[in-house]
Amino acid sequence: MCLERVARYMTSSPDKVQLYLPVHNEYVEFGEGLSLHEEITRYIGKEFPHVPGNKCSVYCVPKQPIHRTEQQANQAESHVFNCLRELDIPGLWVVFFQGRSYGGKSFRKERNGKLMMREHDYVIFTSYNGNNHVTLVEVKSTCDASREGMKISDAKAIKNSKRSAQHQLRDHVELLQASVEMSTDLSSELNCFIFWPFLSCMTKDPQNNTISRWKEDGKLHVFMDAFETPAKFIQWFQDEILRNGNCMNSNHWDVLLKRFIVLSCGVYVDEIHEGMLALLSQEQVDLLNRRPTGKPLIIHGAAGTGKTMLTVRKLQQLYEDGQLHENSRALYICYWPGIRCDVVQKLEALGISEFVDTQRFFISTDGFLKGNKKGYKHIFMDESEAICLSFEERIITQTFEEIFKHYHMGNPCAGAQEPGVLWFLVDINQASLFLPKHSPNILKTPDVILTNVVRSTGTIYRVFKQFYQEPVPRFPAAVKLEAYQNLQGISIAHNISGPPIYWVDSNSQQSCLQAMVSVILDLCSTKGIKPNDLCVLPFFVNSDFRPDVINREIENHFVDQGFMPQALANVESFLLTSKPNNFLVPWVLRVKGLEFKVVVMVIDDEDFDFADAEDRRKVYIMVSRCTCLLVLLSSEAVKNSIDKHKIIINYPFSLKLP
Structure with missing residues (x-):
């Protein structure tokens, strides 16, 4: 709900919005030196650029399909996700968002201005030949033909799914209209569709005649024939959205795009200052949306790329999703006392400290987690590279054995439920200051490399760019860091030059x-x-x-x-x-x-x-x-x-x- 409040910044109470950036003050208020409109416009250009020439630019947030607990629903949304991602139309620019929860007030008679929470399946923004389009999509997983691993739906289930999708689209339009406070009727500018990737466009009438399904609804419904091949979906997209779809006023399009950027890529960092917003890079958004697999996720990043901030944000996200509570606890591990103290303060500010234990690991003595009999659903080991300071392989081995033991205690039933998060974060700058002779090979093969520096000002970055570009850990030559082979160095993630040095x-x-x-x-x-x-x-x-x-x-x-x-x-x-x-x-x-x-x-x-x-x-x-x-x-x-x-x-x- 708090992000929804910020998402309305462009039309209501802009003085309440604060953007977290490294500037003279700790935060920037609207109208005081930095336009949040301008910063988000710059952010869009950096994170979702138009490909040069007459090529197609397709971006998705998150980068991978969101996992649904119900298998058939998961298959349907993933199928649509892949169709959208494979769009290939010269000159087309697309950004689509999946699974964005948001809230707003409903002013229908029976609701009396009460709050309502909704989640979009897909919101698609397109720019093509000078026209802008916004498309709302609800995806239904009902199936009327025999498919491997899928449950065939009966007529009643299909009818209920149709009614549900129509209500959902109506609610989305209503909340968007209310939240952006436009005087014009937004419904005339939006494209709304219900996607049925596993449902035929033909059905049987009571006399057993084959007829078209739901002709009375016009082109609202898109059936499986449009999803059979990438070429068919591209053709449908060109015909029904780019050629015949409703175009949106460019100002309205800009307002809605920025709103969904804030909702999808912005995070609240109230632990820094109340009401403060940070815009994340796409590599950071991708990290936060990764589905845990029960295996460690190894995250490398240079100093200032936001590793600890993302850890705190992930804990907050787990809490908001109902995955962090008294019976599903988390453990945060680090080495230096300063960062532990800082994280504790941030967790307290977010109101989730009672569900997160913090612990320092040792490099010269035994007893890590000694006497701790708890199992932890989620474990985050920050500063993992500091284990390399230890000269005793026994201590390093014991530390990791304890971490895995407590993680498995908190995730005892393999396959019965989704596993918890297990992150190991490595600062590649500090890892390169000492040879990690005894460190586990697991720390040397990153799954994610963060490359955008969020802390330093542009002036500092320009002077010390020569140092920013070079940090690569001195791991033994026997370990091939293939993930680093195409790394072009790190860059600054914002547009703030900052004061001189x-x-x-x-x-x-x-x-x-x-x-x-x-x-x-x-x-x-x-x-x-x-x-x-x-x-x-x-x-x-x-x-x-x-x-x-x-x-x-x-x-x-x-x-x-x-x-x-x-x-x-x-x-x-x-x-x-x-x-x-x-x-x-x-x-x-x-x-x-x-x-x-x-x-x-x-x-x-x-x-x-x-x-x-x-x-x-x-x-x-x-x-x-x-x-x-x-x-x-x-x-x-x-x-x-x-x-x-x-x-x-x-x-x-x-x-x-x-």
């Missing part, structure tokens, strides 16, 4: 410590940056970056017992206390999965070697924590080695301190 010469003051403190105090005292929006990431943590050393230097510039920024190294304490004057100075791997508005990256000449691939990957991990502003504190030599295209600009403000 500022550079401060670390030699501009007496010491690197003083230069760093000068930047912190200037940001917090004169630039309006809140201390707890700030993270200082040293490339190498030495004695100068201990919190007590930094805080003593800060205290030299403040009156006694005054409000002043204070460094904190413990990520959990920083996240849990949220004290307004604390800022974080951690070892970079401890902030895995977290993001900060402002990052100050401190690189010393002696620690950083641009020619070293591992050093470049570490820098990538550091910059991918940032959403709004990046400050590079380094020597001019380091800055020049990184800034090949002269994009980084000098810090434009005074750093003189009393």
Whole structure:
């Protein structure tokens, strides 16, 4: 229902919509700097582009047919899905959506403005020869001929299916009309059909004569003769939609397309800010809609591609679908305490923490899940690559044995019901920082590779693109990563350039410590940056970056017992206390999965070697924590080695301190 509220943003209360993007503020409200209309238009162009030339462009959301519990219904919808996906008409652009649930108010006399939930079987958007079409389709699985594995339907079942489909189409049109608040009658612009892929167009009358079925309904019904071959379906599509179908006003078409983009590709991230919306890439949508098979799903992605966000979203989706509850629990596993703390807070904000246990795994001691006798329907192992930090194969083996044991305890009846989700997520950047000598081969063969960076701004991406493009794990040569062979590198998933990257010469003051403190105090005292929006990431943590050393230097510039920024190294304490004057100075791997508005990256000449691939990957991990502003504190030599295209600009403000 909350996505339905956002889907109506284009005509009602647009000031209530907030879009999650890495920008100056944590979110963008309608009318404040970024048009949500424009961003979704850009999103459509990126995710569903027109193929150059006079070729056919067909896109489907999700990419695979949604699985239905009833076998015959599943076969019918999958058959229609494949027919749509195989459309091949020069110059045609199609995006079709399957199984989109939504809600709205019904104003029919007996319903009195009450809410009604509906799910479309298919909504098809087409653009062809300058005309736009929107087609609503209900699919029925009734069968009137002998087919392998199918139940033949009797006359009463067929009649009931017809009546049901007609009511469903009427409800869809009514809710669309109400939700988009158009003054014109939308029904005159929509195409509505009932698809019967297993039902003949001919039937018998009471005198046993063969007659056409339901002639009185015109062309509402599409029977199995139109689905027999791809060529026949293409011909039907051309005749009944592109040539003779109702055309839609381009403004109305645009409104409805954006509405279904939000409903199908948008997710609420209320744990970041109430009412905030994020638009997912198609690879992310595809991951969320994958049907579990009882086998592990291995997900690789570079830092900032949204692995943890998708995990939280999947848990929310399971809860909304009735698959996450007290008798169908989930387990979230990670290594670093910071990300565990962050995920716990997000689950609490979503109201599902009581059904999700969280656990850290170990790399140097036994006892993972010791004493835990629970079975888990769903298990997510985030940061799976961190297991490679362990030097004992026994500990690694025991960890995975425990995970599979608890998963099978939660899924005891193979084949009796759909299995639960089992995800292993691997950060390919951090996996490449250490040789995963003893790690299971299962982690080295990804099923999904996430390639769109959602966290960094465009400016940060342009400067560090050379680092973004190179991360590939150093798995043993014996393991063939065929999934990576056609990988063209990763790209940025949004259209936000963001503020510039500022550079401060670390030699501009007496010491690197003083230069760093000068930047912190200037940001917090004169630039309006809140201390707890700030993270200082040293490339190498030495004695100068201990919190007590930094805080003593800060205290030299403040009156006694005054409000002043204070460094904190413990990520959990920083996240849990949220004290307004604390800022974080951690070892970079401890902030895995977290993001900060402002990052100050401190690189010393002696620690950083641009020619070293591992050093470049570490820098990538550091910059991918940032959403709004990046400050590079380094020597001019380091800055020049990184800034090949002269994009980084000098810090434009005074750093003189009393």
